[in-house]
Amino acid sequence: MLDxxxxxxxxxxxxxxxxxxxxxxxxxxxxxxxLLLAENIINDKxxxxxxxxxxxxxxPTGFDNQVAIPHGKSSTVNETRxxxxxxxxxxxxxxxxEVAVRLVILFAVRNADSSIGHIKVLASVSVALGDDExxxxxxxxxxxxxxxxxxxxxxxx
Numbered sequence: 512m513l514d515x516x517x518x519x520x521x522x523x524x525x526x527x528x529x530x531x532x533x534x535x536x537x538x539x540x541x542x543x544x545x546l547l548l549a550e551n552i553i554n555d556k557x558x559x560x561x562x563x564x565x566x567x568x569x570x571p572t573g574f575d576n577q578v579a580i581p582h583g584k585s586s587t588v589n590e591t592r593x594x595x596x597x598x599x600x601x602x603x604x605x606x607x608x609e610v611a612v613r614l615v616i617l618f619a620v621r622n623a624d625s626s627i628g629h630i631k632v633l634a635s636v637s638v639a640l641g642d643d644e645x646x647x648x649x650x651x652x653x654x655x656x657x658x659x660x661x662x663x664x665x666x667x668x
Contacts, residue, residue, distance in 0.1 A: 518593075518666045521632065525550060526594035527659045529652060533596075536604050536612070540564065540581060543594040543617040553619055555587040562587065563617070573604035573612050577650070578640045582618035591624040593617060593632075597650065597658055614649055616640075616662075639665045 526546045533539045540563050544556045553559045563583035566572075573579040594617045601611030616636060639645050645665045652658035 518632070518635075519663050521592045522595065522659065522662060523550060523592070524656065524659050526552075526592065527655045527662070528595070529597045529655050529658055530599045531596040532599050533602055535602055536567070536579070536581075536615075537564070539596055539598065539602060539615050540617060543596055543615065544619075546594045547592065547617075547619050550592070552590050552592045553585070553587050554589055558587040559583060559585050559619065567605070571605035571607065573606035573610070574640065575606050575608045575610045576640065576643065576646050577601065577610060577613045578646060579604045579606075579612040579615045580618065580636065580640070581615065582620060584620040584622060586622055588619045588621045590619075591621045592619050594619070595658065595662060597652065614640075614646070635666050636662075 531542060533542060540560055544553065544560050547553045548556045562585035563581050566583050567581060572581045596615045598613045601613045604612040648661050649658060652661055
């Protein structure tokens with residue numbers, strides 16, 4: 512179980528990408544899932560994508576500051592982790608104000624880890640992403656390494 516979670520323990524540099532070209536949220540989720548599969552974080556990409564999209568049907572995971580935090584609790588997840596993409600161009604994502612999204616943080620959660628630790632990480636990331644200055648820094652990060660460091664340094668977990 513994940514009771515105490517540190518972002519650097521669940522986000523690897525190889526799962527952070529900048530200038531991702533995608534035309535819709537499914538392409539973004541599929542690309543990030545490919546990164547997770549390459550790291551053996553998930554064992555079935557199509558099954559994981561299916562589970563994330565099923566969660567998306569329950570309610571919006573996009574925010575009006577151009578950020579989305581899709582997540583999937585799934586039996587296809589070997590290890591609870593996350594992947595991040597800053598998009599070259601905004602894509603449509605369900606938000607309260609129908610704002611297109613440019614930054615996506617995808618959580619892959621093992622069924623066994625759907626505990627308080629997972630909720631704390633989501634909450635911590637959500638709080639950091641509620642800070643307009645932090646979001647602006649994330650949007651301006653020029654490299655994947657810079658984006659990774661900003662996320663790790665600004666989540667407070």
